[in-house]
Amino acid sequence: MKNKYLERINRLYKDIIVPNRVKFEQGKWYKRNENNNDWVELIVYKSGQVSLSHSKGTATYTSHLSFLLNTTGPYTLEQLVDYMYNGVFHKFYGWVEGFWDKQTLSIYFEKLKENNEPLYEVSIKTNHVPFYKATRRLYKCEQSYRTFLSEMGENPDEVSGSFLVDKYLQEGRGIEHKITTCLKQLHAPYEYFVRFPSGATPDIYDRVNHSVIDIKRSIKTSIDKEINVYKEEFNNVTVIYLLGSRELIKNENGVKKLSFYKWLSFQGFFRDLTELKQERVLREIDKIVKSIDEGQFNSDLHDYHRTLVREIIEYDKKGLNNPQISERVGISYKYVNRILQGKVLQEYSGDYPKIYKEKQLSNKKKKTDIKDEAIQLFYQGLSNKEISDELNISKDMVNYYLRNAELNSKALINKRNEKIHNLLKTYTTHETLNEKFSWIADALKQEYPSITQSIIDNYYYSHFVRTEGEIKIIKGKENQQTLVIELFTSGKSREEISQILDIPITTVRDYLRKAKLGRKDILLIRNEKIERLLKLESHQKTLRIKFEDIARQLKEEFPDITARTVHTYYYTYFLKK
Structure with missing residues (x-):
C-alpha cells in the first residue's frame, strides 16, 4: 500500500509548485492568474484552507503550502521520514495525516538505530513522541511498543527491559550528584541526600528551616512524591528543574517549582561570588544540562517554549483564529490548537486551556446559527462564494451545509x-x-x-x-473582414479579393494586417520555417538538393516558393547568423 501523505504531497507539488501557481509574501498568500500571470491575494479561511484548486479538489491547506515552499520536492519516503526525525514537520504541522504506516515506522526505527539512540520504551516515549504514538495507534494491544519491537526482529526484553529503565533512573541520579557536587564546592549551606526515619531522602536539606529541595531533570517530570510525601513532613518543599523555562515560577499544590538557574540566582552564596566566578559556575551547570538534552537546553536558553505559548495565548485573546496565529508565530495551526487545548506544553499554558475549550464549545453552538444563515442566504439567491464571503467561511463549508440540508x-x-x-x-x-x-x-x-x-x-x-x-x-464580427480573411486563406490574391468584394485593395491590406496576414507577416513566417528546416540535419548530399526538398515541403503553404528562394535566404541571412 502506498503512503497516503507521500502521494498527497507529491500531487500538490506537481499541481501547484512545479507550475509556480502560489507564493507567500509579507504574511499573505497569493495565487497566479493563469490568464494574465497577475498575482491575486488568497483569503485564508478559519479552517486553514485557501481556495486553490488541484487535481483532487478545490481547496488547499496553508500548512501544506508552507511545507512545499520551504522544502525541496518531489519527495521520497526516506526524505519525509528524515524530516520527521529532525523535527522539520512540526514547523508546519501539528500532526501529519496519513504519514505513519508500518513502512515509515520501520524506516524511522532504522534511523534510531543508525544514530545509536536508546530504544527502550521510556526514552522513546520521552524523546520521540509522534513515533511512539504511531506504534500505539497501529499496534492496538496492551503492549504495543513491545509488539512493534518483535516485528522489527528485536528482543523486547533486551531493548526495553527493566534494567534499562534502572539505567535511565541511574543517569538521573548521576545528574543530581553532579549538581550537588557543584553546590558543595560553592559551600552552599545545605546537606545532601539525608535519609529520614520516614524513608524520605530529599536531594537537598535545609536544616535551619527544616525545608527540602529536590532536583528534577525537566519541568515535565512528575512531582507526586514531593506533593504527597515531602509536603506533609517538611515546612517548605521546593522543586528545581534543569530543563524548562528559566523564568517561570509556579506553585503546584503547595510545592514551589522553578528553574535551577532561577533558584541559583536567588541564593546568597552565589550572589557573593565575583562575576567571573559566577560565569564559571554557570558554564559548568550548562555542561551538565546540555549533556541531558542539548536541543531542549538551546530552547530554554531563549525561553522559547514559554514565550511561544504566551504569544499564542495573547493572539487568541485578541480574537485571531488558529491559521492567523500560525502565520505569526511560525508553526502549524494544528500545533497552535494542540497548545491552546493543553495537549502539549501544558506546563506553560496554566488554566488557559480550560478557557479556550469553553470558548470552542461556544463557537460550536454558533456554527448551528451559521448553518441556518447559509441556507437562508442560498434561498435568497446568493452564490456559494457570496455566502462564503458573507459568513467568512470556506466554500467547502458552505457546500457541506447545503448538502446536509438536502439542497x-x-x-x-x-x-x-x-x-x-x-x-x-x-x-x-x-x-x-x-x-x-x-x-x-x-x-x-x-x-x-x-x-x-x-x-x-x-x-x-x-x-x-x-x-x-x-x-x-x-x-x-464584421462580415467584410471575415470574408477577406476567408478568401485570402483559401489562396486568393489581394487583387482578386479586391475585385470579388468590390472594395479598395488598401482596405484588403488593412484587414489582412490587423489579422497579421500582411505581406511582411507572411514573409516572416515563411523565413522562420525555412530557417527551422535549414537547421535540421539531413542526409542530402548537396545544398541544392536540400533547398529543393525545403521548397517542396513549404509549397502547399507558400505557392510562390522555389529552391532559389531558399538558396537566397541561406546565403543572405542564414550564414550570417
Missing part, C-alpha cells in the same frame, strides 16, 4: 444554469459565441470550479435557444 446537486445545478442563462441573455460585444461562452465560464469558474465551456455550449443549444429564440446576444 442537492440538482438544486445547485439549477442555480448555476440560472446564472448561465442570465449571462447569455446579457448583450455583449463579443465577436463569436465561443468567445462569449469562454467569458461566461471564466466569470463562474471561482464559484463553480468544474464548469467548462462545453457546459455553456450545451446549455445554449439545448435550453437557451428553445426559450429565447434567436435573439441577438453578441455584437458579432
Whole structure:
C-alpha cells in the first residue's frame, strides 16, 4: 500500500509548485492568474484552507503550502521520514495525516538505530513522541511498543527491559550528584541526600528551616512524591528543574517549582561570588544540562517554549483564529490548537486551556446559527462564494451545509444554469459565441470550479435557444473582414479579393494586417520555417538538393516558393547568423 501523505504531497507539488501557481509574501498568500500571470491575494479561511484548486479538489491547506515552499520536492519516503526525525514537520504541522504506516515506522526505527539512540520504551516515549504514538495507534494491544519491537526482529526484553529503565533512573541520579557536587564546592549551606526515619531522602536539606529541595531533570517530570510525601513532613518543599523555562515560577499544590538557574540566582552564596566566578559556575551547570538534552537546553536558553505559548495565548485573546496565529508565530495551526487545548506544553499554558475549550464549545453552538444563515442566504439567491464571503467561511463549508440540508446537486445545478442563462441573455460585444461562452465560464469558474465551456455550449443549444429564440446576444464580427480573411486563406490574391468584394485593395491590406496576414507577416513566417528546416540535419548530399526538398515541403503553404528562394535566404541571412 502506498503512503497516503507521500502521494498527497507529491500531487500538490506537481499541481501547484512545479507550475509556480502560489507564493507567500509579507504574511499573505497569493495565487497566479493563469490568464494574465497577475498575482491575486488568497483569503485564508478559519479552517486553514485557501481556495486553490488541484487535481483532487478545490481547496488547499496553508500548512501544506508552507511545507512545499520551504522544502525541496518531489519527495521520497526516506526524505519525509528524515524530516520527521529532525523535527522539520512540526514547523508546519501539528500532526501529519496519513504519514505513519508500518513502512515509515520501520524506516524511522532504522534511523534510531543508525544514530545509536536508546530504544527502550521510556526514552522513546520521552524523546520521540509522534513515533511512539504511531506504534500505539497501529499496534492496538496492551503492549504495543513491545509488539512493534518483535516485528522489527528485536528482543523486547533486551531493548526495553527493566534494567534499562534502572539505567535511565541511574543517569538521573548521576545528574543530581553532579549538581550537588557543584553546590558543595560553592559551600552552599545545605546537606545532601539525608535519609529520614520516614524513608524520605530529599536531594537537598535545609536544616535551619527544616525545608527540602529536590532536583528534577525537566519541568515535565512528575512531582507526586514531593506533593504527597515531602509536603506533609517538611515546612517548605521546593522543586528545581534543569530543563524548562528559566523564568517561570509556579506553585503546584503547595510545592514551589522553578528553574535551577532561577533558584541559583536567588541564593546568597552565589550572589557573593565575583562575576567571573559566577560565569564559571554557570558554564559548568550548562555542561551538565546540555549533556541531558542539548536541543531542549538551546530552547530554554531563549525561553522559547514559554514565550511561544504566551504569544499564542495573547493572539487568541485578541480574537485571531488558529491559521492567523500560525502565520505569526511560525508553526502549524494544528500545533497552535494542540497548545491552546493543553495537549502539549501544558506546563506553560496554566488554566488557559480550560478557557479556550469553553470558548470552542461556544463557537460550536454558533456554527448551528451559521448553518441556518447559509441556507437562508442560498434561498435568497446568493452564490456559494457570496455566502462564503458573507459568513467568512470556506466554500467547502458552505457546500457541506447545503448538502446536509438536502439542497442537492440538482438544486445547485439549477442555480448555476440560472446564472448561465442570465449571462447569455446579457448583450455583449463579443465577436463569436465561443468567445462569449469562454467569458461566461471564466466569470463562474471561482464559484463553480468544474464548469467548462462545453457546459455553456450545451446549455445554449439545448435550453437557451428553445426559450429565447434567436435573439441577438453578441455584437458579432464584421462580415467584410471575415470574408477577406476567408478568401485570402483559401489562396486568393489581394487583387482578386479586391475585385470579388468590390472594395479598395488598401482596405484588403488593412484587414489582412490587423489579422497579421500582411505581406511582411507572411514573409516572416515563411523565413522562420525555412530557417527551422535549414537547421535540421539531413542526409542530402548537396545544398541544392536540400533547398529543393525545403521548397517542396513549404509549397502547399507558400505557392510562390522555389529552391532559389531558399538558396537566397541561406546565403543572405542564414550564414550570417
